[in-house]
Amino acid sequence: xxxxxxxxxxxxxxxxxxxxxxxxxxxxxxxxxxxxxxxxxxxxxxxxxxxxxxxxxxxxxxxxxxxxxxxxxxxxxxxxxxxxxxxxxxxxxxxxxxxxxxxxxxxxxxxxxxxxxxxxxxxxxxxxxxxxxxxxxxxxxxxxxxxxxxxxxxxxxxxxxxxxxxxxxxxxxxxxxxxxxxxxxxxxxxxxxxxxxxxxxxxxxxxxxxxxxxxxxxxxxxxxxxxxxxxxxxxxxxxxxxxxxxxxxxxxxxxxxxxxxxxxxxxxxxxxxxxxxxxxxxxxxxxxxxxxxxxxxxxxxxxxxxxxxxxxxxxxxxxxxxxxxxxxxxxxxxxxxxxxxxxxxxxxxxxxxxxxxxxxxxxxxxxxxxxxxxxxxxxxxxxxxxxxxxxxxxxxxxxxxxxxxxxxxxxxxxxxxxxxxxxxxxxxxxxxxxxxxxxxxxxxxxxxxxxxxx
RNA sequence: GGCCCUAUCGUCUAACGGUUAGGACGAAGCCUUCUCAAGGCUUAAAUCAGAGUUCGAUUCUCUGUAGGGUCACCA
Numbered sequence: 001x002x003x004x005x006x007x008x009x010x011x012x013x014x015x016x017x018x019x020x021x022x023x024x025x026x027x028x029x030x031x032x033x034x035x036x037x038x039x040x041x042x043x044x045x046x047x048x049x050x051x052x053x054x055x056x057x058x059x060x061x062x063x064x065x066x067x068x069x070x071x072x073x074x075x076x077x078x079x080x081x082x083x084x085x086x087x088x089x090x091x092x093x094x095x096x097x098x099x100x101x102x103x104x105x106x107x108x109x110x111x112x113x114x115x116x117x118x119x120x121x122x123x124x125x126x127x128x129x130x131x132x133x134x135x136x137x138x139x140x141x142x143x144x145x146x147x148x149x150x151x152x153x154x155x156x157x158x159x160x161x162x163x164x165x166x167x168x169x170x171x172x173x174x175x176x177x178x179x180x181x182x183x184x185x186x187x188x189x190x191x192x193x194x195x196x197x198x199x200x201x202x203x204x205x206x207x208x209x210x211x212x213x214x215x216x217x218x219x220x221x222x223x224x225x226x227x228x229x230x231x232x233x234x235x236x237x238x239x240x241x242x243x244x245x246x247x248x249x250x251x252x253x254x255x256x257x258x259x260x261x262x263x264x265x266x267x268x269x270x271x272x273x274x275x276x277x278x279x280x281x282x283x284x285x286x287x288x289x290x291x292x293x294x295x296x297x298x299x300x301x302x303x304x305x306x307x308x309x310x311x312x313x314x315x316x317x318x319x320x321x322x323x324x325x326x327x328x329x330x331x332x333x334x335x336x337x338x339x340x341x342x343x344x345x346x347x348x349x350x351x352x353x354x355x356x357x358x359x360x361x362x363x364x365x366x367x368x369x370x371x372x373x374x375x376x377x378x379x380x381x382x383x384x385x386x387x388x389x390x391x392x393x394x395x396x397x398x399x400x401x402x403x404x405x406x407x408x409x410x411x412x413x414x415x416x417x418x419x420x421x422x423x424x425x426x427x428x429x430x431x432x433x434x435x436x437x438x439x440x441x442x443x444x445x446x447x448x449x450x451x452x453x454x
Numbered sequence: 455g456g457c458c459c460u461a462u463c464g465u466c467u468a469a470c471g472g473u474u475a476g477g478a479c480g481a482a483g484c485c486u487u488c489u490c491a492a493g494g495c496u497u498a499a500a501u502c503a504g505a506g507u508u509c510g511a512u513u514c515u516c517u518g519u520a521g522g523g524u525c526a527c528c529a
Contacts, residue, residue, distance in 0.1 A: 016529045051528060105527080112527050133459070142457070142525080150527050157529050181458060181524040202459090205523065209465090213523070240466095243478095247467055251477050270467080273522060277465050280479045329492045345490090362488070403488085412488040424490035 009041025010171045013074075014161065016048040017059035020223035021066050024206045024214040024276070027241040031174045031203065033072045034242070034264040044168055045074035049081045050160050053111075066224040070234045071257060078168070080160050087155040090163050090193055091117060091148075099192040100148060117149040119159075119189065126184040131201035132269045133177075138184035146185060162186050166195035174201045174266070177273075178213065201266045204245035205273040213273075220276055231304050231334025233292075236285035243280075245270045254287045282332040289328060298324055304334040306341035314350040322434045323349055326426040345422060349434060352443070353421020357450050362413040372451050374411055375418070377402060379444045382432065390437040396429040418447035 011032035015021055029045075036043035045067065049055035060079075067074070080087075094100035095117070103118045121144060127137040148159035155163075165173065180202050190197055206214050214221045227237060239255050247270070248255075248263040255263070289297065301324055302317070309315065323346070331337060340346050360371060381398045403411040416428035419435060432440045 014529085018529070048529060054528070107527085109527080116527055136458070138458070147527050154527085156527070161529090176523090177459065178523055179529095182529095204460090207522075211521065243466065245466090249468080251468085253466095253478060272460050274467090275465060277479070280466065283479055326491080330490080407488090409488045414488090416488065420489095422489085426490080428488080 008169075008171070009036055009039040010044065010169050011036040011041065011174060012044035012046050012165070012168065012170050014046040014048045014164075015063050016051065016054075017056055017063065018051065018054040019059060019216060020225070021059070021063035022214075022216060022221045023224050023227060023237075023241075024221055025063075026066070026070065026224060026237065027203075027206065027244060028175050029067065029072055030070075030238055030241055030260075031201075031246070031264070031269075032172075033074075034261050035172060035174060035266065036075075037261045038264050041171070042075045043073075044076045044078065044170070046077070046164060046168075047079040047081075048157065048160070049079060050155060050157060052081070052154070055081070062223070062225070069225065069228050070238060072238075076168075078164065080164065083160075083164070084153055084155075086167065087149070087160055087163055088152045090159075091152055091155065094119075094148075094192060097192075101145075103145070103147075113150050115151070116147045117151065118145040119148045119185075119192070121145050121188065126187050128183060128187060128197070128200065130180070131199060131266045132271060133180070133202055136180070136183075138181070140184050140188060143185055143188075148189070158182065158185055159189060162189040162193065162195060165198060166190065166193060170198050172201065172266075173198045174203065177202045177205050201269060204270045206244060207273045207275045209275060211273065211275065214276060220278065229335070231300060231337070232281070232285050233288045233333075236281070236288040239288065240281045240284045243284075244274045244276065254284065254291075286332040289331070289334075294321070294324070297328055300334045301327060301337060304337040305346070306338055309341050309346055309350065312347060312350040316350070319349060319434065326430060326434075345425070348420045348422060348425070352446070353419075355417065355421040355450075357453060359421075359423075360414045360417050360447060360451060362407075362409040365410065368451055370410075371414060372448065374406060375414060375444060375448050375451065378411060378415055379441060379448070382437075382444070383441060385437065387437055390433060390440075392429040392433040395432045395440075399429075414447065415444070418443050 013029040013032045015025060015029075033043050035041070047060050047063075049060065091100065095102070098120065100117055100119050103116055105112070105114055105116055107114055121140060123141040125137055125139050127135060129135050146158070147156060149155040164170075183200060183202075187197060189195075208214055208218045208220055228234075235256055238257055238260065242255065242260050242264075243253070246264070247268055249268055250263075252259075252263075289300075292300075298321055302320055305320075327337060327340065327346070330340065337346075360375075365371070378399065381402055382395060385394050385398050399411065399415075412428055416425060416431065419425075419428055419431040419440065425431065435443070
C-alpha cells in the first residue's frame with residue numbers, strides 16, 4: 001500500500017533523446033508529475049542520453065518543447081552525459097568490490113568492444129512489490145552476468161538509471177509495464193551499490209487498435225508536437241492520457257491539470273493494457289475547447305485560419321468574434337479550421353459567394369417566378385429591420401411569419417444559399433447578423449439578379 | 455520458445471461475494487430543424503471457457519484459452 005505520509009516524494013521521468021518524443025510517452029511523465037505534485041514532492045526530468053550514437057541534441061530540445069507546451073514543469077533537470085564521472089566512480093567501486101568485472105569479449109557486431117564491464121550476477125530470485133501489480137518474483141539467473149557498461153566512459157541504461165535514481169533520491173518509479181522485466185536487474189544493481197529500493201508502480205501498457213504496444217511506426221503515435229500543430233489543447237491531451245490506464249473512481253471525465261493533481265492516486269492505476277482511442281481524444285478536446293474563454297477561442301481561431309482567408313478583400317478581424325460560435329460548434333480541434341477554410345466554409349463571410357441559379361431552388365421546386373417573388377419579399381422584410389437592431393433574433397422575427405406561411409424551406413433555403421453559396425452552413429438568420437444588413441441585402445439582390453439571368 | 459503480466463459492452467472504464475452489471479466515447483433511432491452542426495431523449499452493446507470454494511461469484515482458487523510485455527555492448 002502506498003503510504004500517505006512520505007517524508008518527501010521524488011519522482012522522475014527519463015526520456016532518451018533518440019527520436020521525436022511521441023504521445024505515448026506523455027502519460028508516464030504525467031503520472032510522475034501528478035504524483036509528485038499531489039504529495040508536495042519533487043518531479044525530476046532526466047535526459048537519458050548515454051547512447052552517444054543515437055542521442056541527438058535536437059531530440060532533447062524536442063521533448064523539452066513538448067513539456068513546455070503541456071505545462072508539465074519539472075523541479076530539476078539532469079542530463080546523463082554530464083554525469084560520466086559519477087558513473088565511473090560507481091563502476092570502479094563495483095569492480096573493486098568484485099561485484100562487476102572487466103570482461104574480454106568477442107565482438108559479434110560492428111562497434112562492439114573487445115572488453116566490456118559486466119555485472120557479477122548473484123543469480124538469485126528477486127521478489128518485489130508493485131503498487132499496481134502486487135507481488136512479483138523473478139529468477140534472475142537467466143540474465144547471466146549482464147553488461148552494465150561498454151567501458152568507463154560509456155555506462156549503459158540499467159546501470160545509470162539505478163545510480164541516478166539513488167543519487168537523486170527517487171522514491172517512486174512510475175512507468176509502463178514494458179519495464180517490469182527490467183526491474184529485477186535494476187534491483188540487483190541497487191543492492192550492489194547499496195541503494196534503497198524505490199516504490200514501483202507499473203501502469204498499463206498503451207496499445208494501438210491492433211492491441212499491440214505503441215511503436216514509433218504506428219500512424220497513431222505521432223510526434224507529440226504534431227498534436228499541438230493540429231490544434232489540440234494541452235489540457236485535453238493531459239486529460240485524455242490520464243484516463244488511459246487510470247480512473248478517478250468517480251464519473252468525472254473532464255479534468256484540468258490541477259484537478260488531476262487532486263484526484264490522482266497510484267491505487268487507481270489500471271493493470272490491463274489500454275487502447276489509444278483517438279475518438280475519445282476528439283471528444284475530450286472539444287469539451288476543453290468549450291470551456292475556453294471567448295478570447296482564448298478567438299486567439300486559436302485566428303491563428304488556425306488559412307492565410308487565403310486572411311487575405312480576402314472583405315476580411316475583417318472584428319468579424320471573427322461573430323463567426324466564432326458557429327465555428328466552435330463544428331470542430332473538435334482547431335486544426336479543423338484549416339480544412340473548413342479549404343472547403344470554402346469560411347470564405348463566404350468575407351467574399352461574395354458564387355453559385356448557379358439552380359441551387360437557389362428548394363428541393364424539387366423549379367418555379368423561377370415564385371423564387372423571385374419570395375426573394376423580393378424576403379428582401380423587403382429583412383430591409384424592414386432597423387439598422388441598429390440587425391440581430392439574428394430580429395431577422396428571424398421579421399421573416400418567420402412569412403416563411404411559415406410560404407413554407408420554410410421555400411423561403412429559408414434560397415435566403416441561406418444567397419448568403420452563403422453553400423449546401424451546408426449555419427442558419428440564415430445567423431448569417432445575416434454576421435454579414436450585417438448592407439451585405440445581406442446586397443447578396444439577396446445578387447440572388448435576384450441571378451434568378452433573372454436565366 | 456523461456457520468464458512476467460493481463461482478461462467486464464467495439465473502445466476507456468465502474469461495481470473492495472449479494473446491483474435489473476453503472477458511466478463515458480463511438481454507433482443507431484427519435485425530437486429540434488431550410489441545410490450542416492450543436493443540443494435533448496431513447497436503444498443496441500460486456501463479465502473468455504471449464505472446474506472448484508460459497509447459501510450466493512464479474513469479484514476468491516485452479517486449469518485451459520486468448521492477448522500483451524520482455525528476453526541488446528537501445529532506452
